[in-house]
Amino acid sequence: MDGMRLLLLIFFLMIWGCRKEQPDGQSSSASAKHPEQITVAAAADLKFALDELLVAFCAHHPDVQVTATYGSSGSLFVQISNGAPFDLFLSADMAYPQKLIEQGLAVYESAFRYANGHLVIWVRADSPLDPAALGMSALVEPSVRKVAIANPQHAPYGRAAVAAFESAGLYDSLRDRLVLGENVAQAAQFVESGAADVGVIALSLALSPAMRDKGRYWEIPQDRHPPIEPGGVILNRAKDSAGAQQLRAWIVGPGGRSILKRYGFFSPDE
Amino acid sequence: MDWPAVGLTVQLAFGTAAILLVLGLPVAYWLATTRRRFKFVIEALVALPILLPPTVLGFYLLLALGPRSPLGSMVLSWTGTAIPFSFTGILAASVVFNLPFAVRPFTSAFAAVNRRFLEASWCLGVSPTATFFRIALPLAWPGVLTGVVLSFAHAVGEFGVVLMVGGNIPGVTRTISLVVYDQVQALDYAAAHRTASVLLAFSFVVLCATFATQRRVLPI
Numbered sequence: 017m018d019g020m021r022l023l024l025l026i027f028f029l030m031i032w033g034c035r036k037e038q039p040d041g042q043s044s045s046a047s048a049k050h051p052e053q054i055t056v057a058a059a060a061d062l063k064f065a066l067d068e069l070l071v072a073f074c075a076h077h078p079d080v081q082v083t084a085t086y087g088s089s090g091s092l093f094v095q096i097s098n099g100a101p102f103d104l105f106l107s108a109d110m111a112y113p114q115k116l117i118e119q120g121l122a123v124y125e126s127a128f129r130y131a132n133g134h135l136v137i138w139v140r141a142d143s144p145l146d147p148a149a150l151g152m153s154a155l156v157e158p159s160v161r162k163v164a165i166a167n168p169q170h171a172p173y174g175r176a177a178v179a180a181f182e183s184a185g186l187y188d189s190l191r192d193r194l195v196l197g198e199n200v201a202q203a204a205q206f207v208e209s210g211a212a213d214v215g216v217i218a219l220s221l222a223l224s225p226a227m228r229d230k231g232r233y234w235e236i237p238q239d240r241h242p243p244i245e246p247g248g249v250i251l252n253r254a255k256d257s258a259g260a261q262q263l264r265a266w267i268v269g270p271g272g273r274s275i276l277k278r279y280g281f282f283s284p285d286e
Numbered sequence: 287m288d289w290p291a292v293g294l295t296v297q298l299a300f301g302t303a304a305i306l307l308v309l310g311l312p313v314a315y316w317l318a319t320t321r322r323r324f325k326f327v328i329e330a331l332v333a334l335p336i337l338l339p340p341t342v343l344g345f346y347l348l349l350a351l352g353p354r355s356p357l358g359s360m361v362l363s364w365t366g367t368a369i370p371f372s373f374t375g376i377l378a379a380s381v382v383f384n385l386p387f388a389v390r391p392f393t394s395a396f397a398a399v400n401r402r403f404l405e406a407s408w409c410l411g412v413s414p415t416a417t418f419f420r421i422a423l424p425l426a427w428p429g430v431l432t433g434v435v436l437s438f439a440h441a442v443g444e445f446g447v448v449l450m451v452g453g454n455i456p457g458v459t460r461t462i463s464l465v466v467y468d469q470v471q472a473l474d475y476a477a478a479h480r481t482a483s484v485l486l487a488f489s490f491v492v493l494c495a496t497f498a499t500q501r502r503v504l505p506i
Contacts, residue, residue, distance in 0.1 A: 064472075085453065087454070098353070101368075101372070
């Protein structure tokens with residue numbers, strides 16, 4: 017019966033393991049002892065900029081704890097409309113926050129624009145291509161086998177990239193070379209790792225410390241694609257949350273602006 | 287290492303293995319001992335998560351557990367929280383996709399038990415439940431352990447379903463395999479290496495232990 021006893025012991029250990037403190041992501045009391053928890057769903061172009069911004073924000077607001085989840089704006093939108101517990105949504109395309117407002121899931125008055133999005137052609141430092149000299153035609157050079165973009169079905173930067181290819185008349189010749197990242201940060205990773213030869217990614221990622229020194233980029237002129245208009249909104253579950261309001265104010269205020277600007281997120285009037 | 291994610295993953299894996307031990311043993315015992323003709327249907331249902339793409343499983347679980355489904359809306363009105371994108375959600379998903387990893391080893395272990403012992407026990411007037419606990423389970427025990435260990439390890443490593451049902455929320459549903467995905471996208475290859483190598487070593491050790499137990503190299 018020794019085996020049996022061991023089995024029972026393992027079983028009880030498992031039950032005990034499961035009972036151990038559940039993570040309480042839901043608590044929203046803002047007392048001094050328990051900092052208010054804020055969860056942010058953020059578009060992948062914010063990956064590095066928002067990390068830096070949140071460090072600065074939390075230094076000024078020790079009573080608020082912020083965790084961020086990154087993904088393509090479209091898939092975050094689907095998660096939120098299916099009840100994902102986020103407090104603040106930062107989308108690469110204002111259309112998604114607007115849809116959430118229409119669905120009654122986000123607070124109308126809290127919607128805000130924080131920047132214009134810029135699209136760049138990025139190559140690794142060891143690439144023979146010079147996107148600054150070649151412009152869009154760098155993408156159709158014979159040496160280019162794979163071009164990484166974000167998935168245009170649910171990522172705004174992917175849609176903008178496809179629109180830029182179409183306006184340059186290159187889409188048909190590029191179609192077979194495209195590799196799609198789930199979001200624009202994954203597309204950047206594809207080209208940064210050398211798996212793709214060229215990437216069409218967000219300027220904010222090209223300017224991030226992780227990529228800045230590893231490659232060259234050329235900005236695709238804004239008139240080549242419909243504008244990328246990032247924006248955010250506070251979701252209904254956080255409509256009474258002081259922390260979410262403070263974070264929103266910080267992003268549009270001078271503290272957030274100065275960091276966002278360094279990542280190429282210029283506000284519409286700058 | 288992202289310790290909150292490690293803690294969360296361990297909780298998820300323990301929870302999955304514990305629930306599957308309770309749910310899987312009766313199903314496996316029934317499959318191993320029944321002589322009903324339609325049992326192949328149940329066998330196929332149990333094995334389905336091995337073949338199903340994680341996206342299909344994730345999509346249907348999201349529909350089945352979401353606030354618009356009967357089950358989801360019932361839980362929502364009782365507890366006030368929706369199942370998807372919560373720890374409960376990924377635990378439920380984890381139990382479903384690990385079903386074959388527990389039930390199949392359990393079933394083959396029970397099937398290997400000599401039926402004469404069970405019949406002798408029944409004929410001596412021992413109840414079927416007592417026979418199960420006193421004869422079948424002790425004899426089948428190495429296989430049961432294999433099933434528990436495999437479902438534990440597989441729960442640690444699952445990615446697609448957890449991403450779809452859990453939504454990658456730090457401290458709530460971001461398990462260790464999602465951390466690797468995020469670290470690669472953040473171009474933090476050093477951190478990704480650290481996390482991935484721990485997972486690699488873990489998986490190898492688990493499989494070694496499993497095979498050693500089956501060959502009776504380890505004295506359990």
